[in-house]
Amino acid sequence: xxxxxxxxxxxxxxxxxxxxxxxxxxxxxxxxxxxxxxxxxxxxxxxxxxxxxxxxxxxxxxxxxxxxxxxxxxxxxxxxxxxxxxxxxxxxxxxxxxxxxxxxxxxxxxxxxxxxxxxxxxxxxxxxxxxxxxxxxxxxxxxxxxxxxxxxxxxxxxxxxxxxxxxxxxxxxxxxxxxxxxxxxxxxxxxxxxxxxxxxxxxxxxxxxxxxxxxxxxxxxxxxxxxxxxxxxxxxxxxxxxxxxxxxxxxxxxxxxxxxxxxxxxxxxxxxxxxxxxxxxxxxxxxxxxxxxxxxxxxxxxxxxxxxxxxxx
Numbered sequence: 001x002x003x004x005x006x007x008x009x010x011x012x013x014x015x016x017x018x019x020x021x022x023x024x025x026x027x028x029x030x031x032x033x034x035x036x037x038x039x040x041x042x043x044x045x046x047x048x049x050x051x052x053x054x055x056x057x058x059x060x061x062x063x064x065x066x067x068x069x070x071x072x073x074x075x076x077x078x079x080x081x082x083x084x085x086x087x088x089x090x091x092x093x094x095x096x097x098x099x100x101x102x103x104x105x106x107x108x109x110x111x112x113x114x115x116x117x118x119x120x121x122x123x124x125x126x127x128x129x130x131x132x133x134x135x136x137x138x139x140x141x142x143x144x145x146x147x148x149x150x151x152x153x154x155x156x157x158x159x160x161x162x163x164x165x166x167x168x169x170x171x172x173x174x175x176x177x178x179x180x181x182x183x184x185x186x187x188x189x190x191x192x193x194x195x196x197x198x199x200x201x202x203x204x205x206x207x208x209x210x211x212x213x214x215x216x217x218x219x220x221x222x223x224x225x226x227x228x229x230x231x232x233x234x235x236x237x238x239x240x241x242x243x244x245x246x247x248x249x250x251x252x253x254x255x256x257x258x259x260x261x262x263x264x265x266x267x268x269x270x271x272x273x274x275x276x277x278x279x280x281x282x283x284x285x286x287x288x289x290x291x292x293x294x295x296x297x298x299x300x301x302x303x304x305x306x307x308x309x310x311x312x313x
Contacts, residue, residue, distance in 0.1 A: 001078055004089065005091050005093070006090050007093040009110060009113065010092075013113070015045075015046070015047055016046040017046060017088065017116055018038045018039075018046055018048050018118045019051055019114060020049070020121070021121050022122060024081070025056060025077075025164045026164045027077060028163075028182050028183050029157075029184045030162040033155050047087035048088070049086070049087060050088070051090040054091055060095060071164060071167060103129065104137075107138060116147045118148050120149075120151075123152075166182065167183065170182070174222050179279070186278035186279055189259070191212045193211075203292055205300075209259070210258075210259045210260075218257060221246055222283070223283040223285075224243070227242075227280060229275065240266050242277075243261070243262050243302050244259060244260065244279075245286065250287070251292070262299070262303070264307065
């Protein structure tokens with residue numbers, strides 16, 4: 001995938017493009033419907049492109065700090081978009097100056113240089129200063145430029161529109177199974193294995209501690225059954241199941257939020273390796289135990305529960 005970082009006007013494209021525009025935080029099943037429609041419009045010699053915005057526009061416009069964390073930070077977003085056939089990604093630097101762009105200038109200048117054949121958006125797409133640019137205005141101005149606009153109807157689940165905010169709310173409550181339905185895949189985070197307290201190995205359950213996760217939305221504290229992809233010697237990936245604790249480790253008076261995963265049946269060194277953890281099932285809440293012996297017994301029980309949930313022997 002070709003990545004274009006945009007600060008101001010995008011660079012001109014010599015390649016005809018079908019462009020999907022949106023926040024694409026999560027690349028959930030609603031976003032995927034937009035990508036599906038865009039892919040249907042491709043012709044020989046054209047490519048599928050996505051335009052999204054960083055930081056999250058909600059953070060820039062409202063100052064809500066929780067939107068500094070994303071469902072799909074850039075690396076995760078690129079991986080998922082590539083799986084959906086996207087050839088080019090325009091990441092626009094979103095700031096107060098960009099937010100003040102006149103809506104007509106955005107269409108005629110910011111989009112006008114991208115050699116577009118089609119634009120695909122959702123029905124609530126807004127753009128330009130004060131969000132005054134509507135789908136109707138986009139259609140009018142783009143049509144005058146020879147570009148067709150396609151509006152994709154919202155995707156609903158249980159009569160509710162699928163949205164990133166809905167997914168964030170599910171994660172806040174630990175409902176990772178519901179999140180998987182709305183994403184069309186399990187919720188995943190990727191980070192390097194870093195050194196921790198190494199207490200797990202002393203009780204027979206060594207854990208891998210994931211670092212560099214500050215950009216991700218974190219699920220509710222608790223214990224989860226997970227799938228883990230780790231780099232393989234041949235350049236591919238190995239896949240393991242595991243039990244993950246997300247939280248503060250109250251039994252050992254932990255102070256910071258961590259993700260620690262025990263891989264079922266794994267024996268090896270993971271330090272420094274990039275691992276992708278996918279949340280499959282919530283097992284229980286995190287709680288404080290009387291000591292390491294009680295914690296050890298509970299982890300053994302959690303592993304049994306995870307095997308049952310995952311259909312493992």
